[in-house]
Amino acid sequence: MPVPALSDAEAVEVARDLGLRFAAGAAERDRQRLLPTAELDQLSGSGLLAVTVPREFGGAQLGAETLAEVFRLLAAGDPNIAQIPHSHFVYVNAMRTQGSPDQQAFFFGEVLAGKRFGNAQSEIKSRHVRDHATTLRPAGPDEWILDGEKGYCTGALFAHWIPVLAHRGEGGPLHVAWVERDAAGVTVIDDWDGLGQRTTASGTVRLDGVRVPAGRLTPYHLTFEKPQIYGAFAQLLHAAIDAGIARAALSEAAGFVTTKSRPYPDAGVERAAEDPLIVHTFGQLELQIRAAEALLAEAGRAVDRAGADLNATTAGQASLAVAAARAMTTAASVDAGSRLFEVAGTRSALAALNLDRHWRNARTHTLHDPAAWKVQHLGRYAVDGTLPPNHGQL
The missing domain is CATH 2.40.110.10 (Butyryl-CoA Dehydrogenase, subunit A, domain 2)
Known part of the structure; x- marks a missing residue:
């Protein structure tokens, strides 16, 4: 059965609803390592996996800004589920840019029928991420x-x-x-x-x-022989996952502090949520996460602008915008996953609560690409206007 076609607003609303549903079982799935097979079937049936199929093949062809928000909302619910279809969208994009008309008609038809793409790209025994023996x-x-x-x-x-x-x-x-x-x-x-x-x-x-x-x-190989946003698109979705982790960590910390934490005696308050030091830390994290979310949205718009008028300059600007988002969402997710214990106190460290999953998820996922290299390319551009290299990690 063909999946439903979604508008931008509908895609965001569906992602928000699914994210809330997925959040309910996220801690238990992590604790027992229960693979989210049923949840992925829900995701497939929702129509979200088909939103980037081009219009001429029957799809909605939604933009990168919307897709980044979709990923952020899914990741706020369960970043594991959000990461699983990452390569699906990357390879839909690869088919869009390098597939023949016959190939596009077939594979886009598969996506519209609810089929999922995986990934077999990296090689553990290779010298680096762009080295392949297969x-x-x-x-x-x-x-x-x-x-x-x-x-x-x-x-x-x-x-x-x-x-x-x-x-x-x-x-x-x-x-x-x-x-x-x-x-x-x-x-x-x-x-x-x-x-x-x-x-x-x-x-x-x-x-x-x-x-x-x-x-x-x-x-x-032809992808990188001319200006491209293939890499920026892929990196944007990674940034969205980290932004979702950061927001989920802060939300769960707030829920804990307002319902379970005890106040520190020196604060002279009745509730931990009224402690000015705790409130200040929440403010710092909220500021950092808002900045990450704003950079994510701007990066999505930059990718969309480059897609509409693709040349070396617009592609480079898109990569720089995504690099900024990735660097910021990396810091925000790791910091929020760690500092939630700082504000929530000793009780939050109980293993049964599994609150450490936010930090573990952030620390693991942010290792995909070194944030320091994102900052390096931003610095080179700031110093002398050098555009970043034309490869898939930017």
Whole structure:
């Protein structure tokens, strides 16, 4: 059954409602590492996973600013659930920019039918994040054989299609091989053991002699041979997840302080929520999180502006805006996840409450890309107007 088409306002409202629903079980899922299979089915059925499909293929083609807010609201409920479809949207974008008309018609049709894309991109044994050993070798004029092993494959376990980043030929150009989740030779292993984001199932994908028709390959290398917002779009969604974690941590801290915390005697107040030192700390965190949310919204608008008029300058400005958002949301989420204990007091440290999941989620997710490099590129631009490099991490 086709999923419903949503307007900007409808998408935000649906995300807000789902975020509230997902929040109810987030602590227990984290504690027991219960994978959110049913919740992902709700997300798929809501229509949110199809909101960026282009209009000419029957989609709503909603912009980056709206999608960032959707991710922020989902992450405020459960950042694990928000992270799982991150690659789905990134590869919908990849198909939009590099797919042939026939490929687009097929795969966008899959998305509109409720199908999910995963990810098999990074390699744990590689020298760095942009180094890949997975290879496609020819098996005839219209077929390739795919071999390799990928790690950090968020979304793959729950996917219908797994886009795999691989060299076409030994040392050849990078392509995306679109592989069905249950294809022969594909093994998805739930071996993710992170201290945070515990229920994303970001495990291993092994590819052993997987047969891929030529019509299921799209070029990846061409993405970065001209100005692009592919990287900025992907990074924007990461920033939105961190902003959601920060807001959730502060909200839960406020709920605890107003209902469970005892006042410190020297404050001379009846309620912990009236302690001026606690109120001041909440004010500091609120200021930091509001700044992160504002930078996130502006980054979304910058990506949308660049998409409407794409050139080296607009693409660079979008990357800088997203870099600022990522640096700020990194600090806000880690700080809020830690300082919630400072305001909530000793009782908040009880393991049964599982309030430390906010810090663990923030600390784990913010490791995707070093925030220091975001600041470095911002600094270079501030000093002499140097635009950031044209790659997928910005």
